[in-house]
Amino acid sequence: MAVPKKKVSPGRKKQRRQFYALKPEGHVVCPNCLDTRRPHRVCVCGFYDGRQVTQPKTQSTETA
Numbered sequence: 417m418a419v420p421k422k423k424v425s426p427g428r429k430k431q432r433r434q435f436y437a438l439k440p441e442g443h444v445v446c447p448n449c450l451d452t453r454r455p456h457r458v459c460v461c462g463f464y465d466g467r468q469v470t471q472p473k474t475q476s477t478e479t480a
C-alpha cells in the first residue's frame with residue numbers, strides 16, 4: 417500500500433488554499449442593463465459613463 421513520504425502539515429495546506437479567501441473582483445454592475453461588466457469598459461448594451469456610446473451588440477442578426 418502506497419504511503420505518502422511526508423504528511424502535508426496544516427499550515428502548508430492552508431498556504432496552498434490561500435486563494436479560497438479571494439473574492440471575485442474586476443466586475444461592476446451596469447446601471448443601464450444591470451449586467452456585470454469590466455470596469456472602464458463599454459458595456460454590451462453600449463452604455464458607458466451613463467450615456468449611450470455605441471450600438472448595443474445583438475445576437476447574430478447584425479452584419480458588421
Ligand SMILES: [Zn+2]
Pocket residue numbers: 446447448449450451459460461462463
Ligand atoms: Zn449595460
